[in-house]
Amino acid sequence: MTTQQPTYTFERAEQMGSRVHDTWVVIPLYNEESVISDVIAQVRTAFAQVVCVDDGSSDRSADLAAKAGARVVRHPLNLGQGAALQTGFDYALTDPSMQYVVTFDADGQHQIADALGMVERLRAGEADVVFGSRFLDERTKPSFAKNMVLRAAVGYTNMTTHTRLTDAHNGLRAIRRPVVEQLDITQNGMAHASELVAQIGALKSSYVEHPVHILYTDYSKAKGQSLWNSINILADLILR
Amino acid sequence: MKIVLIQLLLIVVVILTAVRLLRDRGARTQAVRRLGLMLFAAVAIWSILFPSVWNHFAKLVGVGRGTDMVLYALVVAFLSFTLTTYVRFREFETRYTKLARRLALDEAGPPQAVAGAVEEPAQAGTERKETPYAGS
Numbered sequence: 001m002t003t004q005q006p007t008y009t010f011e012r013a014e015q016m017g018s019r020v021h022d023t024w025v026v027i028p029l030y031n032e033e034s035v036i037s038d039v040i041a042q043v044r045t046a047f048a049q050v051v052c053v054d055d056g057s058s059d060r061s062a063d064l065a066a067k068a069g070a071r072v073v074r075h076p077l078n079l080g081q082g083a084a085l086q087t088g089f090d091y092a093l094t095d096p097s098m099q100y101v102v103t104f105d106a107d108g109q110h111q112i113a114d115a116l117g118m119v120e121r122l123r124a125g126e127a128d129v130v131f132g133s134r135f136l137d138e139r140t141k142p143s144f145a146k147n148m149v150l151r152a153a154v155g156y157t158n159m160t161t162h163t164r165l166t167d168a169h170n171g172l173r174a175i176r177r178p179v180v181e182q183l184d185i186t187q188n189g190m191a192h193a194s195e196l197v198a199q200i201g202a203l204k205s206s207y208v209e210h211p212v213h214i215l216y217t218d219y220s221k222a223k224g225q226s227l228w229n230s231i232n233i234l235a236d237l238i239l240r
Numbered sequence: 241m242k243i244v245l246i247q248l249l250l251i252v253v254v255i256l257t258a259v260r261l262l263r264d265r266g267a268r269t270q271a272v273r274r275l276g277l278m279l280f281a282a283v284a285i286w287s288i289l290f291p292s293v294w295n296h297f298a299k300l301v302g303v304g305r306g307t308d309m310v311l312y313a314l315v316v317a318f319l320s321f322t323l324t325t326y327v328r329f330r331e332f333e334t335r336y337t338k339l340a341r342r343l344a345l346d347e348a349g350p351p352q353a354v355a356g357a358v359e360e361p362a363q364a365g366t367e368r369k370e371t372p373y374a375g376s
Binding site for chain 2: 071
């Protein structure tokens with residue numbers, strides 16, 4: 001891995017001093033053919049190693065992701081975003097030089113600069129896990145209903161885990177290898193976000209939150225989780 | 241005692257269900273479940289032949305009528321069935337997730353092979369088309 005020249009590592013990463021080959025960006029992918037190429041191209045301006053876990057997409061997402069330069073791991077059938085994340089972790093762990101994993105959403109709502117900043121904080125030894133939070137500053141503007149649901153979700157997560165967070169269901173995270181090694185996400189559906197927080201809390205890993213900007217484009221709004229889904233998530237968590 | 245057609249029908253259904261469930265292969269942990277099932281079948285046939293036994297049960301626990309008693313028992317049985325099914329379904333899901341993940345990771349190969357080369361992903365893309373999963 002060290003012999004690979006970062007030919008496609010762009011100025012930004014170099015400016016920030018990222019040794020990008022010790023970082024894998026994990027992107028769970030499910031039917032995002034209209035945006036995935038751009039998202040991967042953007043991510044690859046800063047991170048060389050991107051693994052897309054295609055969760056049984058029925059469109060051309062997986063092929064487009066591969067063309068855009070991501071490694072693609074294909075689930076033979078649709079399992080859910082949580083399962084895709086865990087597959088991405090397992091894949092990244094097979095690379096012995098991997099030190100950090102970044103989880104990133106496929107719909108383009110996350111910012112590369114945020115991800116870079118989070119990895120830099122890991123590199124600085126600030127914590128074992130950096131969670132992205134859209135509620136640390138005023139940049140992100142979720143709708144009123146979405147805001148309430150997200151706050152309720154984080155309230156529940158804080159109540160049931162040994163953590164204090166401001167945003168539990170944010171897809172942007174940066175995690176150090178020793179923690180990734182111990183994660184075992186079994187919630188295939190959307191409840192995985194809370195499960196991940198719970199496991200990190202149980203591991204007593206150190207964590208910090210990093211202010212991130214979530215871009216609510218029309219696309220991501222249309223694709224995003226319906227608020228009804230929060231009820232399903234709650235049921236999954238209680239019945240686990 | 242006069243056997244009504246509905247009683248015959250119900251008894252046949254109970255026996256068939258019991259036999260069907262008993263054929264379920266498994267270890268000794270299932271023995272208890274099977275004994276319980278046989279007991280259940282026996283009680284079912286007993287109460288089909290003598291519906292009044294439910295009235296005795298009902299009086300014993302302070303419920304008005306035998307039919308109410310049957311309804312309550314049914315609600316409890318259905319709830320426990322729902323929960324055990326949910327748990328078993330989760331176990332099953334975990335198992336096939338691991339299987340699918342293993343398949344996916346094996347198929348993807350080690351990260352070292354491609355991570356360094358810019359032109360590799362395109363190759364990987366064309367290779368994929370020959371595999372049965374492409375385009376599925």
